[in-house]
Amino acid sequence: MIVRVKAPLRISFCGGGTDVSPYLEQHGGVVLSATINKYAYASLSERPEDGVAIQSLDYDVDARYGVDEVFRTDGELSLVRAVLKRFQLDRGVDIFLHSDAPPGSGLGSSSTMCVAMVALLKKYLGIHLGKYEMAELAYEIERRDLGIKGGKQDQYAAAFGGFNLIEFSAAQTVVNPLRLEDYVVRELEYHLVLCFTGRTRPSEGLIDYQVERYKRAEAGALEALHELKRLTLEMKDALVRGELDRFGRLLHDAFLAKQQMNPRAVPDEINQLYRVARESGALGGKILGAGGGGYLLLFCDFRKKHLVSRALEQAGGKVVDFEFVDHGVQSWFLKLDQGRPPDMTPRALRYARPR
Incomplete structure (x- = not known):
């Protein structure tokens, strides 16, 4: 049996930071986002031996774990093993993972991979989990x-997508x-430029700093x-009304608000790229x-x-093509020996449900 999954990465236009505790619980958060045709991929195939073999192209890791160690979530591939632990998967399987964007890209690649893994195990083990349940379970695995x-x-x-x-x-x-x-979506694509800054950075330190600034008022x-x-x-x-120039100017206002929320979020090199883009004709950015x-x-x-694209490339950025997509995580069987997936055991189902 072979199972495949792909989950779309996202562009968050505004509101990031308001979805982080403790602001979320105290004031409520709101985020505007859209998924794009960049994905996190996961595949699972059965193997005759016990244990789990995991290959991750993004981290250049090829690891094998026995049944007594796969559920230990310390060390490498901890996110993948934490998902396996929630589902109590103790069958012999090979798992292959890769993504269209590296960790630390700002496109949500780590959380998207977690959703892809949840969908992979859901499909393989024959569980019914709705979109809300999949998202909440992935959140619990990462954050808790x-x-x-x-x-x-x-x-x-x-x-959701x-x-x-x-x-x-x-x-x-x-x-x-x-x-x-539909014309609003296509027109928005026509006006947007997505540029890789040439550097990635783990977000944890930045989020810690943001939370501490909030707690210290x-x-x-x-x-x-x-x-x-x-x-x-x-x-x-602005989006639902199709007022895209207004949308672009609001992006600039949000760029300034994000700097105020967390001054470390926009280092000098990125500020310089943003200035180059604005001087070349960009109304706003994120x-x-x-x-x-x-x-x-x-x-x-x-x-x-x-002109904006050329100026960004000359300043050291890399412009990347993309399109918006309207679907969330997708999964399918490549081959079924028995015609239908196996039922999940009650023990595994109890562990997998969000708490």
């Missing part, structure tokens, strides 16, 4: 089981799909988070993810988009 710092938006973006306004509170998460006219930290929430709702309004590196998104006058 492993203690990885971060927000809550990426798991939901990967599970498309353009969404996602609302977060202590009680629940609500995904609101946006009904955009440092000047501007709370106000900036409130402003990002307000701008997120304005951006949503450093994706927690910041510090990864991808920079720019909204441009379509007549100047080629």
Whole structure:
């Protein structure tokens, strides 16, 4: 039996940071995002021997674990092994993983891979998990089981796909799909430039700093988070109305608010790239993810988009083509020996459900 999964990466336009504890529980968060045609991939095939073999192209790791060690979530490939532990998978399998964007890219690649792994085990073991359950389980594995710092938006973006306004509170998460006219989506693509800054950076230190600034009530930290929430709702309004120039200018306002929320999110090198883009005709932009590196998104006058792209490349960036996609995580069987997947055992089902 062979199972394959692909989960789309996302572009977060505004609201990142408001989905991070403790702001989320105390004030509620909101994020505007969309999935793109860049993916995290996972494959699983059965093997006659016990234990699990995992190959990850992104981390250049090829590891084998016996049944007595695969559920230990310390060391390499801890995220993958934490998913296996939740599902109590003790059969002999080979798992192969790769992604279209490296970890630390700002496109949500780590959380998207976690969703891909949850979907992979769900498909293989024959569990019914809805999109909300998959997203929440992936969040729990990352943030609670492993203690990885971060927000809550990426798991939901990967599970649901498309353009969404996602609302977060202590009680629940609500995904609101946006009904955009097709021409608005195509026109938005026509105005956007996605540029790799040439560097990646783990987000954990940046998120720790953001949370500490919030807890210490440092000047501007709370106000900036409130402003990002307000701008997120304005951006949503601009999108559904097809007012794209207004959307581009709001991106610039959000860029400034993010710097106020966390000054370390936009280092000098990225600030310089952003200045180059603005001077060449970009109306606004966004450093994706927690910041510090990864991808920079720019909204441009379509007549100047080629000038912005050329200037970014000359300044050391790398412009990358992309398109928006309207689907979330997808899974399929490549081959079935018995015609249908095996049922999941009650023990594994008990472990896999979100708490």
